[in-house]
Structures are given as C-alpha cells and as structure tokens.
Amino acid sequence: MLSLLSNPTILGQIVVNGLSLSAIYVLVALGFTLLFGIMRVVNFAHGEFVMLGGFALYYLYGMLHLPWLLALVLGALAVAVPSLLLEWLVFRWFYQKMFQSMIGLLGLSMVLMFTGLLVWDAYERNIPRAFDFMIKTHGVILPADRLVTIGAALATLGGFYLFMVHTRAGLAMRAAAQDVEIAETQGINTRRIYQLAFFVAILLAALAGGLYGQIYAVSPFMGERPLLVAFVVVILGGMGSIPGAALGGVILGFTESVLGTLYGGSAAAYASFSVVILLLIFRPWGLLGTPE
C-alpha cells in the first residue's frame, strides 16, 4: 500500500486533495471556534450554515450563471446578512451559556435542516465545475478546479488573518475572546463585537459551503459532515483557539486524504474519530488550547 506513495501522480493527488480538504475544514472550523471562543456558544447549527452556503452558490452560479468568484462572495453574503436576524432571534439568548447553547442550537439545526428539506427536497444537486481543465507539470496531473478552491480558501484565510491582527475590530474581538468582562470595562461594546463575530463566522461557513458543495453535492443534509469535521478540528486544535483551528484543519485534511486514498473513506473516519476521542481524554484542551 505504502509503495503507492512513491507514484508521483498519486502523491500529487493526495497533496492536492489534502490541501483543498484542509482549506475547507479550516474555514468551517474557524467560524465554529470563533463563536465558541468569544460567546461560549457551541454552534451545533454550524453545518446548516454550510448547507445554506452550498445552496446559495448553486443558485447564483449554477442557475443564474454569475461569474464564479462573484457568485461565491455574493452567495456567502446572501447567507450571512439574513443570518443576523437569527442572531437576534436565537443566538443572543445563548451567549455565555455553554450547556443551554448546545441543546438549543441542536434545535436550530433541526429547524434549518428540515425547512431546507421542505423547500428543496432530499435529492442531491450538483454545482457545475468552475474550471474543468487539467494542469500537467513534471508528470503530475492537477485538476484546476481543486487548485482554485485552495486559492479561494487561502485568500479568505489571509483576509481573516489581516482583519484579526491589523484592524481595531479584530483587536476588540481578540480582547473579548480573552476576557469578556475586562474587555467591557475597557469600553468595548461587546454586543457589537458579538454581532460582528457571528457575521464573520457565518460568512466563513457559507463560503466553505459553496466550495464544499462544488466538490461533493448540495442537499439539505450536506451540513452533517462539515459539523462533525468542525468538531474534530476544533477539538484537535483546542476549543476557542484560532491557530489551533488552522492546525487541526490541516492535520485532519491530510489524514483523510492519505488514509482515504490508501485504505478508503471509513478507515479515515475511524482513525480521526479515535484520535480525537483519545485526545479528549488525555488532553481535553487540545493541541494549542489552554487548560481552563
């Protein structure tokens, strides 16, 4: 089996798959960890925002044939802006209430998923590929589609990093993540920060949904797997830790790509879940998190 790794085509495929999976996972997990780190909310409905992002891209790109990049950005905004209403209706009641948020947002997940089922039915739809040519270099064949996915995700991550590190709003968010009360005494309007963090988190999830839906397929149930992934990634890296989410996403993406290519999808799933359970038992705060 391992001898397959010496084959440049397969190796290239593993690397490209690993990178594109990692990039999407990091996008999903970043929002999840942001909501947890700042508002102490465990967003069990995160997968549903990924699903909505997938449908947004399906309509804007697949049906209306807008330019791909525009459709991707507009689609994410089309999910994140109306979601602010959900923030006002549902999320704000659960801020700083971890346990209640888990169960309450499981409820929100059911509401969104089955509303999706009512509207769109259960069958899977495909978003047409943005680019369907191959790039051949040094005997390695790379699908352009995947490379663009990686590029879009990396650009988003870069933007997110700049926003968090170089803007006042990002600074305020990091302060609120460290200690809400002290941040408030320093004059930070935490209500605004919560809204902003929520908006950013949903934007990232919806963007990931578009990319994810384009690789696999779009259906009302497509959010289940990204939610599981977000869990695994965030636990790996440490709940609430932003660098942790990035590290966890890369680890999981590559593990799945390698094990999935060599031994099949369920082997990859067993391995990643088992590792995470072990990690939870021995180091529950994750690789880069801090113990409470």
Next chain:
Amino acid sequence: MAQQTGDGMTQGPALALALRAPRSRAIKYGLSVAAAVFLLVWPLFVHDRFLYHMAITLLLAAIGASSLHLIIRTGHVSLCHAAFLGVGAYICVNLVMRLKLPFAVGILAGAGGAALLALAIGPIILRLTGKYFVLVTFLFGEIVRMVFVDWQSLTGGANGILEIPPPSPFFADPQHYYYLALALSALCVGLCARILTSEIGRAIDSIREGEQLAECAGVPVIRIKVMVFVIACGLVGFEGGVQAHYSHYVSPQAYSITESLNFIIINVIGGMTSLVGPLLGTGFIVITPELLRGYVELQQIIFGAILILVMAFLPGGLAGLGGRVQWLMGRARGAMRP
C-alpha cells in the same frame, strides 16, 4: 419556599406548609394509583390496533428516556444513548435469530452487552465534564453507528435485519404485547425511580450540584457515575431488544445521532429535574407526530423550535411549567401588595 395560599396568609407559612404536605402527597398517591389502574384496564375495553401501537411505543420509549434521565441527573448529557439501544437490539436479535435462544435470554444478553460496553468506556469518559463529555459521546455514538453499518455479517449493514419474529406466537397479538411492554416498562421506570429516591439518588444529586464538594463529603463520585451510566445503558439496551422484536426490523438509521437527540429532547422538553419530566416528555414526543402525520418535516421543525424556546426561556421544561406559573403569580401578588 413560603408559598402562601390565599386563606393561609395570617397563620404564617409553617402552618400552611404543614397543611399542604400531606394533602399533596395524598394527591400524588391518588394520581399514581389512578394512572396504574387506567394503564391496566383500558385495553380490555378498547380494541384499537392503532392505540395499542401508540401505547407500546410510548411505554418502550419511556424506558430509554427515564434511563437517560438517570445519567442527566449526574450532570452529564450523553449524546450516544441510542448507540446502546442499538447494541442491545443487535445482540438480542442475533442471539434469538441465529442461535435460536429464547427471547428472554436474548433481551437480557442485549442489556448485559450494552451494560458491559458502558462499563468499558464509562470509567474513561465519565472523567470528562460538561462540553467535553457531550462531544466525546457525540463522536462515540457516530463510531458505533459506523460499526453497525460496516459489520455486515452481524448487522446486515445499512439495510439492517428484517423479519424479526415476535417473542412467541402469543405475543403476536398487540394487546398481549401491550401488557408485556407495560410490565417491562413499569419494571425499568420503577428501577429508575427507586434509584433516585434511595441514598444513591441523593449522592447523584450531590454530584450534579457540586462534584468536588461531594467528593470531599465522602461520596465515591466516579464509582457512582460509572454505576449509574452502566445501569442506564443496560436499561436502554434492554429496551432495544424488546423494541426490535416489536417492530420486526432493525437498521443503523434507528440508532443514529437523531435518535439519541430524541431522547435528549424528551428530557429537555419534559424537564430535567425529576423523573416526571421524561415521562411527560415521552408522551409529548410520541403523541405529537401522530397529530402532525404526513408532515414529518414540520414536526421536526416544531420540535426544534420547542428545543430553542425551552432552552432559552424555560429551563425546567414542561414539568417546571407549573412551578414557573406559580412563581409568576406569586410575584404578581407580591407586586400588588403595598
């Protein structure tokens, strides 16, 4: 605590309380006896297959719900309760259908198997608290479901196992099965109630309220948590076997996260502070779908909305609704006084 009735105001709270306590206890006993008589007698007068089916579903679901209630009372929310339901069901079905063992042996072995699995993982995962426990059980439930799908020789894979026979030709009659379910359900729920009212029950409550304090006071915290977890998972495994032989069909779908979630919903909606909660919640969850038949999606949406509302505004659940109303009325009365 000093909830004064209108006429008891001048005598002071102590007297009002003294008058209240025996009366409310009498009401409680009266209600329980009436409920027991009703449950025993109604099938003799009503011969409706559909009502039998509803009642059996309700009675069996009550086992799982009240056993999860035991775990919740220790302060842990398990998201893999349906996994143990499945373990019990698959063990029981395999023993009965392949090895031709009697039904009674099958369900007991199913319960035992589920309890053993709980005993194997309990001491490890019960050291985690709060969100970490929820996450671990969420992932564990998913692993068990994947095993059900992948272990095709024993579980029939994603298609499941069909044509599971009734326990005996006698129990093919739904009326007879109703009495079987009633007896088993009463046994299991009674066991839960007995545990909660015993000394162990007080230890359980003390663990939930303050684990470290309980430990300091000499409560063997981890041992009690493991014991409760093992008993609860054994009970739900027991339900699994009985249920499989009633529905004649098992598949991994029936033991997924969604089902675990249903047990949680039952407890959350009913209320998590007393055993009445899961029983009320079971009634609600089993009966509502029948009222919304043909609108499965709508039903899930309504359940979801209820979960949000209960978690945001009504932490006591339906069982806490009475107290909540009383509290609000008391406050209104207090506000009216000068």
